[in-house]
Structure formats: structure tokens, C-alpha cells
Amino acid sequence: xxxxxxxxxxxxxxxxxxxxxxxxxxxxxxxxxxxxxxxxxxxxxxxxxxxxxxxxxxxxxxxxxxxxxxxxxxxxxxxxxxxxxxxxxxxxxxxxxxxxxxxxxxxxxxxxxxxxxxxxxxxxxxxxxxxxxxxxxxxxxxxxxxxxxxxxxxxxxxxxxxxxxxxxxxxxxxxxxxxxxxxxxxxxxxxxxxxxxxxxxxxxxxxxxxxxxxxxxxxxxxxxxxxxxxxxxxxxxxxxxxxxxxxxxxxxxxxxxxxxxxxxxxxxxxxxxxxx
DNA sequence: CTTTGCACCTGTTGGC
DNA sequence: TGCCAACAGGTGCAAA
Numbered sequence: 222x223x224x225x226x227x228x229x230x231x232x233x234x235x236x237x238x239x240x241x242x243x244x245x246x247x248x249x250x251x252x253x254x255x256x257x258x259x260x261x262x263x264x265x266x267x268x269x270x271x272x273x274x275x276x277x278x279x280x281x282x283x284x285x286x287x288x289x290x291x292x293x294x295x296x297x298x299x300x301x302x303x304x305x306x307x308x309x310x311x312x313x314x315x316x317x318x319x320x321x322x323x324x325x326x327x328x329x330x331x332x333x334x335x336x337x338x339x340x341x342x343x344x345x346x347x348x349x350x351x352x353x354x355x356x357x358x359x360x361x362x363x364x365x366x367x368x369x370x371x372x373x374x375x376x377x378x379x380x381x382x383x384x385x386x387x388x389x390x391x392x393x394x395x396x397x398x399x400x401x402x403x404x405x406x407x408x409x410x411x412x413x414x415x416x417x418x419x420x421x422x423x424x425x426x427x428x429x430x431x432x433x434x435x436x437x438x439x440x441x442x443x444x445x446x447x448x449x450x451x452x453x454x455x456x457x458x459x460x461x462x463x464x465x466x467x468x469x470x471x472x473x474x475x476x477x478x479x480x481x482x483x484x485x486x487x488x489x490x491x492x493x494x495x496x497x
Numbered sequence: 498c499t500t501t502g503c504a505c506c507t508g509t510t511g512g513c
Numbered sequence: 514t515g516c517c518a519a520c521a522g523g524t525g526c527a528a529a
Contacts, residue, residue, distance in 0.1 A: 279524095293523085296521080332505080348525085373500095384524080391522075480501070481503080
């Protein structure tokens, strides 16, 4: 579930409670995540101080004394800060006890998430080394997007969901950004001119920024036992709205299958063969 | 090299 | 009401 805005909101939520704190104890209850979590992890982490919580794409990085703890929330993961002693429930796989009496707890029912220890510079790690630009940074430009699309037959939706093009665009925001830009999701990437790609670039940034801003307003709930951050209550124009009227033109939203995933779009606002 | 498809997993949903 | 298949989605990796 978490897309980039949810991960960023999680980072902002936990950082004030975790940065500067020492890890006093670690409970690892389930090692079968995306990759097996080494049984030696608790001993490795205990005693180290966390200096910074950062994010690259949808990965969270805790900079500790002797390396980085990399966390990925997968589809269903969440992190919460709770008082020590709070009983662990089903799917609560990892606890980091901190020297402020609190607990950083990872829950992940589907176990698509990841917990990795990195000895070396994070940017050199294979998972991070080939990632494209952050969508809200200056490194993400219309010209760079054009270069990523140049000569490609691949559908534009698959192209923007490829983390080498730009990171952090999942299925929901890919559909929404393409709607906002008036581009049919199946359009071959190489067919789009710079004008269209400028619209798409702007739409990706605007929609992600809006979602992060919406997340900020929910941060106050972050420590509550039931405060799992879900999707923010921003309006979705096409995602999951098959058959319902388009908010712009009233035509029914269509649903197709691409790369084994559902895509939603408006046949009126996102024509296959755009005029002019 | 480019592109496609699958595996991983469980909670939720919809149809019979 | 109960059961079961289909579906949801991020992303590394194998295969085409």
C-alpha cells in the first residue's frame, strides 16, 4: 500500500522520536520477509545510536553508528512509535526499543517488506545504486523524462513506474498523473513530445506533493495505537473508479489491464489518439 | 538491451 | 450464511 507519500509521512512521523536515540534492545519475531532477516540482526543493532532517518525512493534508511538499517514497507508495512511494553500483535515482526522509553515497531502482514543491514555507503548498495531521480527534486526534469522515453515502445505507464525513470510512482499515482496530464496509459513512451512530457512531469510532482501535504495533516495521529497511516483522503479522479463518471467530462471511467495490473483512465480526457 | 511476466503474501471482496 | 476464487500492489528477477 505505501506509495512514496506514505513513506515520506512515515519518515517525518518517526524521525523526531528516533533520531538521537540509542537502541537498547531488539525483538525480531519473524525473519521471513522479502529477504530472510539474519538472526544476528538484534545483536548487531543493540547499543547503536540512530543519527538520522532518511528516505530514498520508498526505502527508509536509519543511519546508525556503524552502518545503515534499510527498511522497506512493501505493500502492507507500517512503522509506529509506541510506549515500551505495548503488547505485540499478529504481524508485528520487529521492535527496536529506544533509550527514551519508546518502541519503533514494524508491522507487515503480507511480508513484502524488507529489513537489511548495510555495512557500506547506502548509495553503493545494488538496491539503491540504479535508482532514478527523486520526483520532487531538481534532478527530475522534463528533459530527463524525455530522455527516458526516447525511442521506447513501452507504455508510458510502465515507463513512469520504472524506478530508473523516476522513483516513487506506484499504480495509484501513475494512473492519477496520467489522467491529470491527459495521456492514455497505453501510449508508447517514445510517441510523446516534450509538451506532453512537461505536463506529465508537472502532474507527477503536483500529485505527489499534494499527497505528502495531506499526510502532514495526519502526523498528529502517528503515535496512536490505531494510527496506521493509510491512503490520504485526497480525491482520486480515476483510480478504482471503473464505470463511474469522470469528474471532468462525465464519461464513464474505463479499466484495462497492463503488465498484469489494473489501469484506470477516462476515454474522453485521455484519448488513444489525441487531437493535433 | 528492451520488455514482459512472475513470484512473493495475506486480508478483503464478490459471486454462487 | 458459508465457501472459495479473484484481486490488490512494490519490485527484484527470470525469461522472452
